[in-house]
Amino acid sequence: MAKAKAKGKAPAKKSADGGLSTERLHEMYYHMVMARALDERCWVMNRGGQAPFVISGQGHEAAQVGTAMALDPTQDFLCPYYRDLGLVLAFGVTPREVMCGLLARANDPSSGGRQMPSHWGHAARRIITGSSPVATQILHAAGVALAARVRGEDTVAAAFFGEGSSNQGDFHEGLNFASVHRLPVIFVCENNGYAISVPVSKQMAISSVAARAAGYGIPGVEVDGLDPLAVYQATEAAVARARRGEGPSLLDVKVVRLTSHSSDDDQRSYRPAEDLAAERAQDPLPRFRSWMESQGIWDDQQEQQLMIRIKGEVDDATEFALASPVPDAGTLLDHVYAP
Amino acid sequence: MAMTYLEAVRETLRQEMRRDARIIIYGEDVGVRGGVFRATEGLQDEFGEDRVMDSPLAESAIIGTAIGAAINGLRPVPEIQFADFIFPAVNQIVQEAARIRYRSNGTFGVPIVIRAPYGGGIHGALYHSQSIEAFFAHVPGLKVVMPATPYDVKGLLAASIEDEDPVLFLEHKGAYRSIRGDVPDERYLIPLGEAEVKREGTDVSIISWGMTVNSSLKAAENLAKQGVSVEVLDLRTIRPLDTEAILKTAKKTGKVLVVHEDNLTGGFGGEVSALIAEHALFHLDAPIRRLAGPDVPAMPYAPSLEHAFLVTPEKIEAAAKDLAAF
Amino acid sequence: MADVSEGLTPEVLMDMYYHMVLARVLDDRMWVMNRLGRAPVVYSSNGHEATQVASAFALDRGHDWVVPYYRDLALVLAMGMTPRDVFLHLMGRADDPNSGGRQMPAHWGSVDLKILTTGSVVTTQMMHAAGIALAAKLKHEPTVAMATFGEGSTSQGDFHEALNFAAVMKLPAIFLNENNGYAISVPARKQMAVPDVAARAQGYGIPGVVVDGNDPIKVFEAVRAAAVRARAGEGPTLIEAKTYRFVPHSSDDDDRAYRSREEVAEAKKHDPLVVFEQELREQHLLDDAQHKAVLDRAKAAVDDATEFADTAPDPDPSTLGRHVYHEAVL
Numbered sequence A: 001m002a003k004a005k006a007k008g009k010a011p012a013k014k015s016a017d018g019g020l021s022t023e024r025l026h027e028m029y030y031h032m033v034m035a036r037a038l039d040e041r042c043w044v045m046n047r048g049g050q051a052p053f054v055i056s057g058q059g060h061e062a063a064q065v066g067t068a069m070a071l072d073p074t075q076d077f078l079c080p081y082y083r084d085l086g087l088v089l090a091f092g093v094t095p096r097e098v099m100c101g102l103l104a105r106a107n108d109p110s111s112g113g114r115q116m117p118s119h120w121g122h123a124a125r126r127i128i129t130g131s132s133p134v135a136t137q138i139l140h141a142a143g144v145a146l147a148a149r150v151r152g153e154d155t156v157a158a159a160f161f162g163e164g165s166s167n168q169g170d171f172h173e174g175l176n177f178a179s180v181h182r183l184p185v186i187f188v189c190e191n192n193g194y195a196i197s198v199p200v201s202k203q204m205a206i207s208s209v210a211a212r213a214a215g216y217g218i219p220g221v222e223v224d225g226l227d228p229l230a231v232y233q234a235t236e237a238a239v240a241r242a243r244r245g246e247g248p249s250l251l252d253v254k255v256v257r258l259t260s261h262s263s264d265d266d267q268r269s270y271r272p273a274e275d276l277a278a279e280r281a282q283d284p285l286p287r288f289r290s291w292m293e294s295q296g297i298w299d300d301q302q303e304q305q306l307m308i309r310i311k312g313e314v315d316d317a318t319e320f321a322l323a324s325p326v327p328d329a330g331t332l333l334d335h336v337y338a339p
Numbered sequence B: 001m002a003m004t005y006l007e008a009v010r011e012t013l014r015q016e017m018r019r020d021a022r023i024i025i026y027g028e029d030v031g032v033r034g035g036v037f038r039a040t041e042g043l044q045d046e047f048g049e050d051r052v053m054d055s056p057l058a059e060s061a062i063i064g065t066a067i068g069a070a071i072n073g074l075r076p077v078p079e080i081q082f083a084d085f086i087f088p089a090v091n092q093i094v095q096e097a098a099r100i101r102y103r104s105n106g107t108f109g110v111p112i113v114i115r116a117p118y119g120g121g122i123h124g125a126l127y128h129s130q131s132i133e134a135f136f137a138h139v140p141g142l143k144v145v146m147p148a149t150p151y152d153v154k155g156l157l158a159a160s161i162e163d164e165d166p167v168l169f170l171e172h173k174g175a176y177r178s179i180r181g182d183v184p185d186e187r188y189l190i191p192l193g194e195a196e197v198k199r200e201g202t203d204v205s206i207i208s209w210g211m212t213v214n215s216s217l218k219a220a221e222n223l224a225k226q227g228v229s230v231e232v233l234d235l236r237t238i239r240p241l242d243t244e245a246i247l248k249t250a251k252k253t254g255k256v257l258v259v260h261e262d263n264l265t266g267g268f269g270g271e272v273s274a275l276i277a278e279h280a281l282f283h284l285d286a287p288i289r290r291l292a293g294p295d296v297p298a299m300p301y302a303p304s305l306e307h308a309f310l311v312t313p314e315k316i317e318a319a320a321k322d323l324a325a326f
Numbered sequence C: 001m002a003d004v005s006e007g008l009t010p011e012v013l014m015d016m017y018y019h020m021v022l023a024r025v026l027d028d029r030m031w032v033m034n035r036l037g038r039a040p041v042v043y044s045s046n047g048h049e050a051t052q053v054a055s056a057f058a059l060d061r062g063h064d065w066v067v068p069y070y071r072d073l074a075l076v077l078a079m080g081m082t083p084r085d086v087f088l089h090l091m092g093r094a095d096d097p098n099s100g101g102r103q104m105p106a107h108w109g110s111v112d113l114k115i116l117t118t119g120s121v122v123t124t125q126m127m128h129a130a131g132i133a134l135a136a137k138l139k140h141e142p143t144v145a146m147a148t149f150g151e152g153s154t155s156q157g158d159f160h161e162a163l164n165f166a167a168v169m170k171l172p173a174i175f176l177n178e179n180n181g182y183a184i185s186v187p188a189r190k191q192m193a194v195p196d197v198a199a200r201a202q203g204y205g206i207p208g209v210v211v212d213g214n215d216p217i218k219v220f221e222a223v224r225a226a227a228v229r230a231r232a233g234e235g236p237t238l239i240e241a242k243t244y245r246f247v248p249h250s251s252d253d254d255d256r257a258y259r260s261r262e263e264v265a266e267a268k269k270h271d272p273l274v275v276f277e278q279e280l281r282e283q284h285l286l287d288d289a290q291h292k293a294v295l296d297r298a299k300a301a302v303d304d305a306t307e308f309a310d311t312a313p314d315p316d317p318s319t320l321g322r323h324v325y326h327e328a329v330l
């Protein structure tokens, strides 16, 4: 199943399971399903009037979990963007923490309720706080990698962004800087073909963001982002290259956006119904499940148990967040400067 | 005809585009989707893809290319999706658009109108809530327009489009749907640099611009019931600035409250206050007061924190009442 | 396929040569003025003349736009700026057509010559060229806009955004990179991890062309081909002219700190003036007498410009506040 079309250096040949143990494959699936279930709950809370804003990772789960699992949560750093629920879950952020972020509770680890939901950040999990202006995090990742090199650490920094954001000047400056200095960083473009309503054909005159790598002398790899194993393998190769001191890589991970851009958007106003149905049919979750079944490492009973477990955790997270305190208005002036 | 602030933006754009074929609109999601706030809804259908274009997600490019297009004879009206995302384009706005006339000794000009939704109170958090006017009001060569009402939107937007210089046209997101008012069908212009007394009064002058004018009017109405007569001066454009109108109201009531949503320190209220202190000090019966957002980097998301940040009619009312009693 | 060297008649070749020589002589004189304390700062086109003059000649001058940068003395001369204009600008005189003495020298701009005013912040001009091209396209005019810039400037975000914008909208723009290998003291290898700026074109789906910037005919052909493509509605081209700057970055710079004399001497062997002179001699378009005539003519023009600017009036201090906004013509 795993296939990575490589431009530049090809990833090392691997078996179909990417060299992952059954246990790790189950873990992979768990994170994907958890990301989906939490995401769906977020929408329920939004429609129920409890969460003013939701922005989704649905359709991106395989890409996000696949990359996360090829990174090392004990030494690598993430510079994610708002779609990266699956990524941060796989890096150790808990469903409770996610829900506290959604509901802007005082104990939201990202920002204590200051930022909009999905503006991930978690010091203990090595997830660097991100903002809303797109593509700024690409430069931060390059800087993190620079520091790691100067400090002699084996850290890799990973930046995540959409294909629309790859048109920002910061994308260019970040990739150029990292490639000149051969920094240990991977740039992961989660290419879902749309920037809100604007299709990629109006964003760039090329069919693959990976083509941009040629301008920086680094590998640019197109990856099937609906296949977590393909993503895992491509990421693993890029991470290994980074750790060897050979510099950055650009991954163009093709995914689907199964929801509207956010809860403030309705994609039916700019995308034909057939396209939406076609994307739905490409959902990475059932695809991975049936692959595991074909390998004899997953069955209905396991699926059922997983669903029960996930629902329990999502319920728990929701209840926990609902019962958590909102930020005290008296803290408004806190944290403008260091204490 | 009664319409919302948002409709006033859209209908003015439509009327202007019908009148002047040089006008083009572009930005992120302004085409098929009609803008994330629907300010350009239907315009691509009417004027075609050449005049209403979705651009790549790159603000510096949006403004930088608008500069070139203006110099080559068009009247671009680019949209920045949220005022908060204008910062990647600051170099093009401040160091290029606003400076090109001066640096070329008057031979080149950049007639563009940059529309950007600003302001908070809409659960937009730190990056979808900012009031950015003070950064730009500091820049000679640029004009900064901040209408409060649908009527003013129309007259000021048309005047901005006719203007030969770059204009930053800031529309308050909170006003889009909540503020309604009468807007005549026919075209009219409101000159940039003319403030308007939106309510006459004798005890206290509130000076404001943009959305907080509406909040100030609400406060003034409540205070009237309590026997406090408040004058509300709407600056409408903060550069050029109607200094005469400011001094006139200050001298009239002798008590001035300057109100803005942007944070206090270095905010435009400081400029208004300094002007009064310089030119009308001996007409004052109380120290000038400023009511503004607190000095935190931007507006937080959690409703408790967002509310604590906002400059509400209640806060304005309390401040004005306090001042009246001085 | 149009013949891209069409129009390169002997007269045109000689005219190109004259402009290259003129730029060099003028440039040398500017340094003299600087060392005499008469011009606070100088930026040179010294070494870039073939690229600049040939690219201008390949355009439809008077109709197409150029959006230059500070290095482009030879380019603006070829677009029609006079030595007097250049010297008025150098000395910050009131009649400087570029800025009336407001900008530093080498900040070109002229409405009449279709040279867009330029600032000091590098790479902003690429956007403006894209914008001019956008207007041309929407107005259905056959205008081409050409931006020039150094290789160091290609590290700026504006480079990326401009190329992407022009490519996706298929705009009639030409992006001409004058790659002299240095951004002040920083060599290109510290600026980018690729040997050729042209490689970046792949990221935008447009042609990226490398040419020998010391060879005016090669440059002419490359720019003409790009202009033909642009006018045909096929979109922008990125051209990288490999060149060298023979003098320090500016009169405030001392290049001995970052490059060896041997390196400079080696580069000078390919001095575009020498290369082109030889070419013209081989084609029997130039002999010693003609060569001398060209030099004399350039020198006379430069002498005249120096004297003219020397006695020209300075800007009146009372004009400091003018042209911040449009001034209605009364």
Ligand SMILES: Cc1ncc(C[n+]2csc(CCOP(=O)(O)OP(=O)(O)O)c2C)c(N)n1
Pocket: A083, A132, A133, A134, A161, A162, A163, A164, A165, A166, A190, A192, A193, A194, A195, A196, A261, B028, B057, B059, B081, B085, B088
């Ligand atoms: C600098 C900046 N400009 C505009 C926006 C508004 N905005 C938020 S997301 C988005 C689209 C991003 O598209 P893409 O990069 O493809 O990511 P996707 O959402 O598709 O994953 C836009 C325009 C922003 N956040 N930042």
Ligand SMILES: Cc1ncc(C[n+]2csc(CCOP(=O)(O)OP(=O)(O)O)c2C)c(N)n1
Pocket: C071, C120, C121, C122, C149, C150, C151, C152, C153, C154, C178, C180, C181, C182, C183, C184, C249
């Ligand atoms: C944005 C910006 N940063 C820094 C500078 C200072 N600066 C002026 S020229 C220059 C080097 C430009 O090098 P390059 O683009 O290669 O052009 P060259 O001078 O070599 O022709 C620098 C760093 C500037 N003008 N603008």
Ligand SMILES: [Mg+2]
Pocket: A162, A163, A164, A190, A191, A192, A193, A194, A195, A196
């Ligand atoms: Mg996208």
Ligand SMILES: [Mg+2]
Pocket: C150, C151, C152, C178, C179, C180, C181, C182, C183, C184
């Ligand atoms: Mg250079």
